[in-house]
Amino acid sequence: MAEQQMYLTLHCEPCEDCVQEDWQFIRDGELHWAGFEHCPRYEAYVCDDGRGVPPPWIRDRIVAREGTVHLPVGGPDGVPITLLRRVYGLSIAEVAAARKTGYRATPVEARYLSDAATRTSAAGPGAPG
Template identity: 75%
Template sequence: MAEQQMYLVAHCEPCEECVREEWQFIRDGELRWEAYESCTRYPFQACERGPGIPPPPIRERILAREGTVRLPVGGPDGVPIALLRRVYGLSIAEVVAARAEGYRATPVEARYLTDPAP
């Protein structure tokens, strides 16, 4: 990842007042993500952000909350294989599996991959 910002202040173990938010969005034609954690009981804040696909733990929490979109890969109605490899850095074996089963994307990633760019 070429660009990633992070701000962190350490604290105790997470408690019931800790808040965690993760989200993805498209800005200026680029896929981006942000994650924020804070606690009202203890002095704690953490913020991460970057371009592209979020780190796996953050992406998994987004998928758990927002669900998945199965995208067809290749062919006239599917996501171009070259785009999928560029965005996700998939190996050839992963592309073969995605071609057979479809690719599991977040709703924002699905919009980014299927929306024609101006």
């Protein structure tokens, strides 16, 4: 489950001076995200961060900037279905669709899922994942 922490909410109407930055990263084997907005004209700042998959509006901006990686789902070379459900909270119908067509992850999510799948398979059958 994703955790979210908001430090401050103070925002002007967006103008041409506004700066917006969003990141995803892996820290201590966990997926994290951060968002930062700053308007130097009005000295307004917004910082937001959390664990897990970022909120849709932040993830959409990351996808627009960095694109996606197509990942196979299930099978010997795909992302384990249980891992995909745990990370993204997908329904059974969403997992079934992803099993057929694959899943589009951000580059950081793809690395996290690949690393987690490798750790799970290295631990052997029945290991918690």
